[in-house]
Amino acid sequence: MNDAMPRYDTAAGRRDAILSRLQASGFLSISDLAADLQVSDMTVRRDLRLLERDGLVRVVRGGVSLPVGSQVPAFSGRADAHHDAKVRIGARAAELVGSADAIAIDAGTTPCELAAALPQPFTGSVVTHSVPVLQQMLGRPPTRVVGLGGDLNPESRAFVGPMTVEGVARLRVRLFFLGAAAVDERGIYVSTDLERPTKQALMGIADEVVLMVDHSKVEASAPVLLCPLDAVGTVVTDRQPAAGLAAALAAAGVRVCVAEGVPAPSGASD
Template sequence: MASAPLRYEGAPARRQAIVERVRAAGFCSIADLAEELAVSDMTVRRDVRRLDELGAVRVVHGGVSLPPDQEFSARERANPGSKDRIGAAAAGLVAPTDTIAVDAGTTAHALVNALPETFTGSVVTHSVPVMQALLNVPGARCVGLGGDLYAPSRAFVGPATVEAAARLRVRWCFLGAAAADDRGCYGVYDLERPTKQALMDIADHIVLLVDGGKFHSSAPVLLAPLHRLHAVVTDAEPPPEVRAALDEHGVRLHLAGAA
């Protein structure tokens, strides 16, 4: 028997719950918040508008996210153990001299932290934290993609970034996402989609890096259908419908930390 939705008495408690949920997930849809809080969509919209006015959250297309100055830091603090395990498993796919593309995002950042000091390949990225992390891998070459700096992801985006990526070729593209299901993977901001797709377009293989919670989250922007992926690295068994879709499309599943 399914458990009853959580109920929060009064707007202050409800709004605090919204902030805590967004801090944990990075993005929440209005429908998901309404279901969790057992209130109407209209009530949630009224709450998030007020939170937006106070600077606690940011109303975006399809839902609500953290303000730009809080978003990356909050995502970086969320599930650090899971991210480290996923990063280590993804790094295991990389040969010492491979050329790889690394997307913006905290899970992809964990991959770079897991690269061994013996890695002497090249890393193509638009992520400022990834560029900084590569300073600790002295043998690696970093190919930074410039453009317009987008604060929520601490990454460069825009036409200049896409054009720079189009001139390159990589073996692996390690992609981050805010959500995934049996149809594909999703992001929060459409502004980031062209850059992510440009990195996928220059790759021989695309690997999605997501923690298990992303299979139970939602986000509005389709980044890639499942059939575009070569592999998924995660820390938990996906829901049955997602596992069936991965098998149907020949997408390899790597469970981080599994024997």
Template sequence: MDEKSMRYVSAPRRRRWILERLRETGFISVASLTQDLAVSDMTVRRDLRKLEEHGEVRVVHGGVSLLHGPMHNPAFAARSGLESAAKAAIAREAHEFIGAEDTVALDAGTTAYAVARALSSDFAGTVVTPSVPVIQLLLSRGRVRVVALGGELLHESQAFAGQMTVDAVKGLRVGTLFLGAAAVDERGVYVATDNERPTKLALIDVADRVVLLADHSKFATTAPVLLCPLDRIDALVTDGPLPDETEALLRHTSTAVILARPERSA
């Protein structure tokens, strides 16, 4: 929908839109909201007061912020901006695998974070994750139960890892794991560092279904650590055509391939 047409929609829909934007940015000015929604300053402030009354936002001087500010380091924020449209499209398709009360695991990484950001407002299930940005994001989603996998914090990936994290995974069971990757080829799924590998493998072991999230760039790059072969993957969600060798192997392993399309403007 054209943002300018928001003046004609209901107040609850405007407020949902404001929350979605806040989950992306952490802060929005009143002036920006007035322009984007094409409504008056008074209308915006009324919407913000209502959201604050429900404990969903904090109204601050000149604008509004989430109750808990963003905890992303610059490296994570920079990676989030790479192929952002592709990640958003992949996240939307990934939601076809999520029921309203499912137990899912979200891997560390920016594409899994996009899935968390796109969770439906109706979702009242459980999210298992080692990702600090995902945990922080879900603090504002009161209906969602979060199982945080603690351990040693890896500052580059903004995630917990190590033996304590692996031990925290043991004894759990999740319906679907949404797995990230640094690279993918016909040999399998790769990660950037070996200290990520044990946590990811532990999550794969406790998942009924593993869904790999990989934008087109992951098939044209390399990473040093092989995580797992493609036969450990039940489904792949991507936004572009696959290399012939990888596509042939995925057919051989009966891995479902879901092609995400960019969202069209109204």
């Protein structure tokens, strides 16, 4: 993540950058912040102490999180962030779907855009634990929709927990479209461990996993490692990855599809 941020020459600029990143991910490590801001760990810790004094952050072991009682922005707020990029990614990912495929769609604002962009007519099957995806699918009668129940997580608007995982075990899909909070050369990350078992269960029933992430996820930090890069077959994103991540993806055998410009019509070739 060495090129994730420009260098900030003022303390105020650094602190604004820290707050912006923290609102997007919920947690940042001190080492990643120091590398991204191109300053020392000591400088980052000094900035964090001032932010904590003002009640804007909570310093924890190894990093910083939002204050107690605060949360990562709600689903609607995350959906608005980089919305145009997510629409393009959804349209590009839809090009990978056959008209009669069985697919699974993850919870998250970027995978939700895939549901809106599925090819017409789509007569396959959709498996999902995402309430917004289920709402998207209500207007598509030819499509078979399998909704996974469980405990509703209001933050992600998705069902999670043992009942959700048990429901996944009896299914099989060709593609699973995965969302994530962050990605780097070491792997793919989620914000909370609550999400991890359901995502891993859905990955386990898919012939191929397709990761859908906009460029901000490459610049973000998240605390929970979901899987290594070689667990996915394709990444759909809105910008070419930086050199380090691009090399790691190539080494892991992961194909990169970049959604550029306006959304392409469904069925367009690579």
